[in-house]
Amino acid sequence: MGNLSEEPAVVVAMGVPGCGKPATGILLAQRLKVPFLDADELHPAANRAKMTAGRPLTEDDRQPWLMAVSA
Known part of the structure; x- marks a missing residue:
C-alpha cells in the first residue's frame, strides 16, 4: 500500500x-x-434515455460506456 x-x-x-x-x-x-x-455522463444518449425510462441496460449497451470510462 x-x-x-x-x-x-x-x-x-x-x-x-x-x-x-x-x-x-x-x-x-x-x-x-x-x-x-459523473460517469453517467459518459453513457451514450440512447443509454441515458433507456435508464431514464427505467429500462435496464444490456451488456452490449454498457460496452461503449466501459470503453469511455477506461479512456
Missing part, C-alpha cells in the same frame, strides 16, 4: 441508484481539490 498522504489517482464512488453518489463525489472532489466526473 502506498503512502496515505499521496493524492489518489482516481476515486470511484459506487452505490445503488438514488443514494447520493454525485453529491458525495462533488463534495469529496471539492475537499480534495480535484476534478469531478
Whole structure:
C-alpha cells in the first residue's frame, strides 16, 4: 500500500441508484481539490434515455460506456 498522504489517482464512488453518489463525489472532489466526473455522463444518449425510462441496460449497451470510462 502506498503512502496515505499521496493524492489518489482516481476515486470511484459506487452505490445503488438514488443514494447520493454525485453529491458525495462533488463534495469529496471539492475537499480534495480535484476534478469531478459523473460517469453517467459518459453513457451514450440512447443509454441515458433507456435508464431514464427505467429500462435496464444490456451488456452490449454498457460496452461503449466501459470503453469511455477506461479512456
